[in-house]
Amino acid sequence: MRSGSDTRMTVKRALRPPFPFMLHLLLAILLAMIPVVCLISFVDSAVVGQELEENTLESRNLTESGIILSVNLVDTGLKLFDDTLNPEMREGFGPVLAEYERAGGDPGKMNLSRVKEELGGRMDLYIINESGVIEYTTYPPDLGYDFKEIPSFYDRITEIRLGDTFSPDRVVAELSTGELRKYAYLPSPDHRYLFELGLAESEFQRYRAELKYRDMVRELVDLNPDITEIRIFDCLGTRITGEAHPDDDRRLAMVRQAYRERATLEVENATAGELIRFLFIDMTDSNYASDMSMVVELTYNTKAAETKLAGMLDQHTSVLLIAILCIGCLSALAAHHLTRPIRTLVEDVDAVARGDLSHPIQVDGDEEFVHLGESVSAMVASLKETMRRLRESEEEIIRYSHALEEEVRERTAALEESNRMATLYLDIMGHDINNANNVASLYADLLLADLEGEPEAELLRKAKMGLTKSREIVRNVNTIQHIQGAYGTLSRSALTRS
Numbered sequence: 001m002r003s004g005s006d007t008r009m010t011v012k013r014a015l016r017p018p019f020p021f022m023l024h025l026l027l028a029i030l031l032a033m034i035p036v037v038c039l040i041s042f043v044d045s046a047v048v049g050q051e052l053e054e055n056t057l058e059s060r061n062l063t064e065s066g067i068i069l070s071v072n073l074v075d076t077g078l079k080l081f082d083d084t085l086n087p088e089m090r091e092g093f094g095p096v097l098a099e100y101e102r103a104g105g106d107p108g109k110m111n112l113s114r115v116k117e118e119l120g121g122r123m124d125l126y127i128i129n130e131s132g133v134i135e136y137t138t139y140p141p142d143l144g145y146d147f148k149e150i151p152s153f154y155d156r157i158t159e160i161r162l163g164d165t166f167s168p169d170r171v172v173a174e175l176s177t178g179e180l181r182k183y184a185y186l187p188s189p190d191h192r193y194l195f196e197l198g199l200a201e202s203e204f205q206r207y208r209a210e211l212k213y214r215d216m217v218r219e220l221v222d223l224n225p226d227i228t229e230i231r232i233f234d235c236l237g238t239r240i241t242g243e244a245h246p247d248d249d250r251r252l253a254m255v256r257q258a259y260r261e262r263a264t265l266e267v268e269n270a271t272a273g274e275l276i277r278f279l280f281i282d283m284t285d286s287n288y289a290s291d292m293s294m295v296v297e298l299t300y301n302t303k304a305a306e307t308k309l310a311g312m313l314d315q316h317t318s319v320l321l322i323a324i325l326c327i328g329c330l331s332a333l334a335a336h337h338l339t340r341p342i343r344t345l346v347e348d349v350d351a352v353a354r355g356d357l358s359h360p361i362q363v364d365g366d367e368e369f370v371h372l373g374e375s376v377s378a379m380v381a382s383l384k385e386t387m388r389r390l391r392e393s394e395e396e397i398i399r400y401s402h403a404l405e406e407e408v409r410e411r412t413a414a415l416e417e418s419n420r421m422a423t424l425y426l427d428i429m430g431h432d433i434n435n436a437n438n439v440a441s442l443y444a445d446l447l448l449a450d451l452e453g454e455p456e457a458e459l460l461r462k463a464k465m466g467l468t469k470s471r472e473i474v475r476n477v478n479t480i481q482h483i484q485g486a487y488g489t490l491s492r493s494a495l496t497r498s
Contacts, residue, residue, distance in 0.1 A: 089184035273303030
């Protein structure tokens with residue numbers, strides 16, 4: 001049973017060779033440090049990614065805030081210029097009212113061409129009815145236009161028609177040709193119609209051309225490299241600046257939605273790496289009928305930020321690998337230094353295990369290793385003392401064994417002599433008893449022959465049977481004696497061999 005168990009233990013150790021303690025310590029250090037370093041790197045990467053995203057968002061917000069501010073500044077300048085034309089527009093309504101009174105309040109009887117000539121031919125006249133339709137005009141392309149198509153503007157001109165004051169408007173693009181005009185409004189005395197004057201001059205168009213939304217916006221856009229394109233739309237969804245796109249129908253729908261909701265919208269195209277933001281700029285003014293609000297379409301390139309983030313992640317990965325390599329090298333040096341006392345102790349203990357109990361146990365380093373070395377030295381000293389005592393005990397046992405063997409031999413010899421004498425006496429006694437039995441048996445036979453047929457003959461035969469049994473008893477005793485003698489001889493031979 002012990003042999004089989006030892007074999008199994010040997011096989012098991014062969015299948016699972018032990019690893020050095022230094023390797024275990026190195027793995028423990030790496031398992032403790034690498035997750036911490038990876039966690040720090042992951043957190044740092046997340047922080048860097050978040051900072052990059054926040055910086056991108058902040059840059060976007062700053063750009064868009066600058067765009068809104070620039071557009072409002074340009075619009076303020078244009079508004080100042082537009083207001084310089086208000087006195088001329090106010091004076092222009094004098095001939096219009098005079099002609100309306102001459103026609104008896106019937107616009108159909110008004111001579112609008114003559115009024116235009118009286119105004120120097122620089123202004124067109126528009127008469128808008130209660131339904132918001134241009135019913136009469138000196139500018140045929142706009143005849144019959146229904147302002148209800150622009151609900152907010154219709155509400156505003158209705159409010160002006162029901163009022164009593166002169167209302168100047170901004171210089172805006174006309175509906176049919178897109179030519180810039182300065183407009184102004186005055187309700188008819190009976191509030192049935194709204195008179196509109198439209199001034200078109202190349203002179204103020206030249207002045208307005210000096211203030212361009214795109215030029216002001218472009219200066220800010222150039223500061224943000226993520227913006228790839230900018231387009232500006234007015235309140236009607238007309239593109240003021242920028243190039244056309246195949247998907248303008250979808251984009252114009254977003255522009256109009258931004259106007260309706262008066263909010264900034266965005267559409268992200270992850271495949272193309274673009275983010276399109278429709279920036280609503282509210283420039284409504286209660287003093288003017290026209291809504292000068294705009295939507296600025298900004299196309300951002302999101303791939304640049306993703307590429308930058310990927311580069312940062314690659315950089316963090318490289319730093320992480322270098323850090324792991326450095327940690328591995330430093331951990332190996334630390335493990336080698338920390339396990340040096342253990343290796344020294346193992347070498348000394350191996351020397352002791354090979355039988356050199358006098359080999360000194362030399363351990364230095366930390367207190368725990370020194371204490372361990374002292375404990376091992378004390379254990380070896382105790383082992384040496386135990387082995388000395390065992391040798392003394394073994395010598396004492398040998399001496400006692402020799403004395404015991406001598407005593408056994410003496411007692412065996414005495415016993416053999418006693419057995420021999422007892423055998424001799426038994427042989428003599430058996431021989432004498434057999435002789436006596438033979439003589440008695442002989443006389444019994446003689447008497448039995450003489451007493452044949454007599455009653456005493458039966459008694460004599462019983463006596464002869466007793467003699468026969470006596471001879472058998474003597475024979476059995478001799479047989480037992482010979483068997484015991486043979487067993488004793490074998491026992492002495494075995495004892496002698498042992």
